[in-house]
Amino acid sequence: MAKIEFGVLGGQAIIVVSGKIINVNERSGGQFSSDPMDVLAHWPAFEKWARGVEATGTEADVDYDALDCPVPKPTAIYGIGLNYADHAKEAGLEFPKQPMVFAKYPCCITDATADITLTSNRVDFEAELVVAISREAHKISEEDAMSYVAGYSVGQDISDRRQQFSDKPPQFCLGKSAPGYGPCGPVLVTTDGFADPHDIALNCFINDEQVQNSSTKHLIFNVPQLVSFLSQWCILQPGDLIFTGTPAGVGAVRTPRRYLQPGEVITTNIEGIGQMRNTCV
Structure with missing residues (x-):
């Protein structure tokens, strides 16, 4: 097929x-x-x-650059923090014992070529594989989880670190939900489009500088584990999105730290899906 x-x-x-x-x-x-x-x-x-x-x-x-976000109005968007082994190591943090879940609110969703309006001088990039749910899922097993996945897309979990770490403990949701902080696209691809749907290359460039380069095989919790885990607590709906986490290379843990600047272009690639290009303004 x-x-x-x-x-x-x-x-x-x-x-x-x-x-x-x-x-x-x-x-x-x-x-x-x-x-x-x-x-x-x-x-x-x-x-x-x-x-x-x-x-x-x-x-x-x-013309993939002309396409809108393939899932423009999700009911819910689940973000997963600290979900790549290389990212946990670069941050000096222990691997989580269960998925670290936060919300990205639907107002953040935008197209794969939309501009990103920076909300402070500490806005970060996070290349991510995005999962779209195909049918209602509640308390499903890991073994059945992939049958509830419509497909994969490319995403960026744009994050205002100033807002995120403005207090203790940190507050994840708002700094990751500003308008335009969830670009997604250009298409949604069914999982049979990949030689191995659990080993997919992804990378991110800022202008011509490669800042992230990894594979989903380094996820701490893979897609079936995430879908099953979320369904134990929530009723997942068709079109819900899961931003599955980002690999090493984000700006907040670099030395020196490296945040997005107006005029910079974020290029995000995922093997078998395509490319997003977002200009920071």
């Missing part, structure tokens, strides 16, 4: 087949909505349909 690349263009749900854009609502004859969140709410049926769609060759070529 071919992977599914699900995206949004001009607010309309699309899939990318053989490099061509196919409008979901039009091609399905109205079986599926043009609203991407409604498509995610019917993901199992949509996925079955999408796997049979072929491009005719007359459709427009895809």
